[in-house]
Amino acid sequence: MKKLIISALIVLSAFSCSKDHPIDDDGLLITPRQECYVSNFELLGADYLTVLTKQPVIDTTAQTVSVIVQFGTDLKNLFPQFTLASDCKLDPRIVGKVDFSDLANPKEYTVISGNRQISKTYKVLITVQPR
Amino acid sequence: MQQPYIKYIAIAIIVLTTTIGCTKKEYKIPTPKDTLQNDCIKRTQGPNIVGQTIEFAYAMAILAEKGNLTNAKVEATMEGDAGTWMENKSYYTNNSGVDVGISVGNASVTAKNVTSVAFNKDTNAATLRYYYVIPEAARGQSVSFTFSAESSNGETVSFKMGPYTIAKMDMKKNITLTDGGLMYLSIADMTAYNATDAAAKAASIDLVYLYRNITTSAYNFALVSPAADAQYLPGVTLPGGVTRSTYERRVVNLQDFNLAQMQYGIYIDDLDFQQLNMTNEPNYAINLKQEAGVWVETADHKYRAYVYFNTASTSTKNAVVSMKRYAL
Structure with a gap:
């Protein structure tokens, strides 16, 4: 019995120390994936309801996300939500409300692939629905 | 584990379970205390x-x-x-x-x-x-x-x-708002006024109520500051002197028990007003509906309030609102 326990401990220690799964500065797993794109986008108002009038148009070539928001949307207090390809991460990270009111200078977000070798910067282009 | 030990433990468990499990406690009617x-x-x-x-x-x-x-x-x-x-x-x-x-x-x-x-x-x-x-x-x-x-x-x-x-806040229920009539709401007075009275009390008018059925956008019921951009006050000619700018934040699914007078178990208390941060909020709230609400802070920072829509009728263009108000 003693031998069995000791052997199990040795095996566990060996596995826990292996460095086959590297992580990045954010503590996220680095994987072999190369995909790097935005697959969906949502924009919520301060009341946590969508402000979009229709589905966003995501151009992965031009690297833009184009949306039309409802008339009267408070552009200073919005919560963007990105859906990314597997294992990708976003920079800058979204930690709360974002001010999108400067329509002349669209906000930019960089998508970084799972292998952390590829990055693509997307612009979020907002159009306000007319009254 | 050795076989004999398992046997002994099993027997012990069975004996204990039988002994404890079969104890019958007779229910006794409690004896009431003989004092008041x-x-x-x-x-x-x-x-x-x-x-x-x-x-x-x-x-x-x-x-x-x-x-x-x-x-x-x-x-x-x-x-x-x-x-x-x-x-x-x-x-x-x-x-x-x-x-x-x-x-x-x-x-x-x-x-x-x-x-x-x-x-x-x-x-x-x-x-x-x-x-x-x-x-x-x-x-x-x-x-x-x-x-x-x-x-x-x-x-x-x-x-x-x-x-x-006892809370510091005030509450007023069932304030009737009418588009084109009692449409000027004062947070300080917790009252709605018509244009004539609003002109006389211009300094205390914080919000303008209106209903618009606009086909190209979702406008519907609105509480808009007099100082908001004119595009949010379509067809409204403000009484003289009504110019205040009020911070507003639209809310849904916040049906306060006292205000809604319904089955909801949510209570807005003093603490909610104390912790409310209204900086950077707009001065209009449109596309409101029945059971929606608006957090409000007056331009002079004297009051914070929550205005709740009890009813909102598209046919009469009227609404009934209730309000909790906290003096800062």
Whole structure:
């Protein structure tokens, strides 16, 4: 019995120390994936309801996300939500409300692939629905 | 583990289970205490708001052979407002689930901070309800209550409740807003005015109510600051001097129990207003509907409020709103 326990401990220690799964500065797993794109986008108002009038148009070539928001949307207090390809991460990270009111200078977000070798910067282009 | 040990442990478990599991405890009717007893619960929940009622149910009982109840009394640390009283009926619930009251005493007498009921029936157990109307003097203070009962054999008993903190906020329910009529809302006055009265009270008009059925966008019901961009006030000519800019944040799914007067169990309290951060918020709220609400902070930073839409009718273009307001 003693031998069995000791052997199990040795095996566990060996596995826990292996460095086959590297992580990045954010503590996220680095994987072999190369995909790097935005697959969906949502924009919520301060009341946590969508402000979009229709589905966003995501151009992965031009690297833009184009949306039309409802008339009267408070552009200073919005919560963007990105859906990314597997294992990708976003920079800058979204930690709360974002001010999108400067329509002349669209906000930019960089998508970084799972292998952390590829990055693509997307612009979020907002159009306000007319009254 | 060795085989014999398992055997012994199994036997031990079976013996213990059998011994404990088969013990039969005979139920005994508890022996009631032979002295005058009492108990009390607070029936109202949520914040205690000036002008509203705090309701208690005070129960008292004595063994029949010891005597009967002669008097029930409540002493508040602060005199209640007009309408403070104690029921002289004791209730039971009938087979249909309806509370049926049976008169057991004279109508309650309230003298300053003391309310009492003198029993006039041979009663040895009763539960009386006490309604305390929160006075203006109690705003921001705390109030406690001492319930007491007397029996014919000279015994007395008492029960302390509280202290209860009385909220600083105000509340006004069911303010009717009419598009083109009573459409100018003052947070300071908690009242809606028409254009003529709004012109006379221009300095206190914070919001303009309107309903627009616009096919190209979702406008619907709106509460807009007079100072908001003109595109948010379509077809509105503001009375002279009505120019305030009010911070606003639209909210859905915040049906405060007191304001909604429905089954919802959410209460907005002083703390919510204290922690509210309205910097950087717009000065308009459009696309509102029934059961939506708006957090508001006045331009002079004197008041924060939550305005709740009880009803909003597209046919009459009218709405009924209720408001909780906190003075900063």
